[in-house]
Amino acid sequence: MLLTLITTHTPATDLGYLLHKYPDRFQSLDLSVGRAHVFYPKAAAEETTVALLLDINPIDLVRGRQHEASLEQYVNDRPT
Secondary structure, three states: OEEEEEEOOOOOOHHHHHHOOOOOOOEEEEEOOEEEEEEEEEEOOOOEEEEEEEEEOHHHHHHOOOOOOOHHHOOOOOOO
């Protein structure tokens, strides 16, 4: 999943200050269901774009639920 945010407010690089992320660095964060990456495809005083890329691991997403261990957490194409 990719989310982008663009601003043209002068100076546009203040967006990095508001998000507490430096435009010169590629940053990654570990999540319980995968990783999040924050980067700036364009960082100029006139226009700044910040992107959030979510790399979601579907297995971790299913296993994160608080169920008893069973085969129901996996895809099953047969009726029960």
